[in-house]
Amino acid sequence: MADSALRHQLDACLERLAQQASPATLSAYRRDLEALAEFLEARDIHDAAHLDLSLVRRFLGAERSRGLAPRSLARRRAAVSHFGAFLVNAGVLGHNPAELVPTPRQGAHLPKPLDADQLARLLDTPHDGSPLALRDQAMLELFYSSGLRLAELAGLDLGDATSRRVRVMGKGSKPRQVPVGRSARRALEAWLAVRGTLAGDGETALFVGRGGSRLGHRAIQKRLAEVARQRGLPEHLHPHRLRHSFASHLLESSQDLRAVQELLGHANLSTTQVYTKLDWQHLAASYDAAHPRARRRRDDSPGT
Numbered sequence: 001m002a003d004s005a006l007r008h009q010l011d012a013c014l015e016r017l018a019q020q021a022s023p024a025t026l027s028a029y030r031r032d033l034e035a036l037a038e039f040l041e042a043r044d045i046h047d048a049a050h051l052d053l054s055l056v057r058r059f060l061g062a063e064r065s066r067g068l069a070p071r072s073l074a075r076r077r078a079a080v081s082h083f084g085a086f087l088v089n090a091g092v093l094g095h096n097p098a099e100l101v102p103t104p105r106q107g108a109h110l111p112k113p114l115d116a117d118q119l120a121r122l123l124d125t126p127h128d129g130s131p132l133a134l135r136d137q138a139m140l141e142l143f144y145s146s147g148l149r150l151a152e153l154a155g156l157d158l159g160d161a162t163s164r165r166v167r168v169m170g171k172g173s174k175p176r177q178v179p180v181g182r183s184a185r186r187a188l189e190a191w192l193a194v195r196g197t198l199a200g201d202g203e204t205a206l207f208v209g210r211g212g213s214r215l216g217h218r219a220i221q222k223r224l225a226e227v228a229r230q231r232g233l234p235e236h237l238h239p240h241r242l243r244h245s246f247a248s249h250l251l252e253s254s255q256d257l258r259a260v261q262e263l264l265g266h267a268n269l270s271t272t273q274v275y276t277k278l279d280w281q282h283l284a285a286s287y288d289a290a291h292p293r294a295r296r297r298r299d300d301s302p303g304t
Helices: 005-017 023-041 053-065 070-089 116-124 131-146 150-154 182-197 217-230 239-254 257-264 269-275 280-290
Strands: 165-169 175-179
Touching: 005 023, 005 070, 023 053, 023 070, 023 150, 053 070, 116 131, 116 239, 131 150, 131 175, 131 182, 131 217, 131 239, 150 165, 150 217, 150 239, 175 257, 217 239, 239 257, 257 269
Parallel strands: none
Antiparallel strands: 165 175
């Protein structure tokens, strides 16, 4: 029933989400809510006003039973919760039933960072100097230099890049500025010198494809993987792995978790801690060593 109240409610929710979320998030939530709609319609429910705690639990239970991975199940729950919040704001529901359902537990899913020397060899490997090779080199350098997400790099316009920093639009439409390292600056300058040979008239995207228009997410992923293969990297390379390597290498050198948090655009420090695979025990040791009220004097003992 494409014209049911449920479908109209879903469309309105996704339309609102499109104003603030990245294309990747919108696409994922669209799939998640489509699965919810099919579940409800199979039970002859065509209005989200009937959505309650029991239905949410049964939906997530059915998804788990058919083998959905914990990570995907957690996103399903987040999408339903977003839909529930939308329905509350629209006056369709009195409360959000998904808020009463805990997020499914999931194991850590972290890409292994590339070794710094291995990554340096990859980036320093000579290329043929063609416009496409210069573009790919600039993307590689920028991912590693500034820790960008795939959507952030794909969304860059010409006016977003300066000689020292780039301005990106992060998750939740939160803008931030990140520095650009020396090698990345040189690579960007080389690309910008030849970009006009590929870019179409009036195209504002920083990175463009053969057709002259903005390079899409999938095209960027494919180019990075292909360049890495051509340069002899024995492992698959994707943008998130470069971002993880950026965070890990910077943290190893600086030990400044707060700075890495800002550069990555994380709202919560705990996200950065998981992302960089930093043990909380290390944070406790740093606290004990640095905080004036945490350090114990040599003559301290339990009995004093």
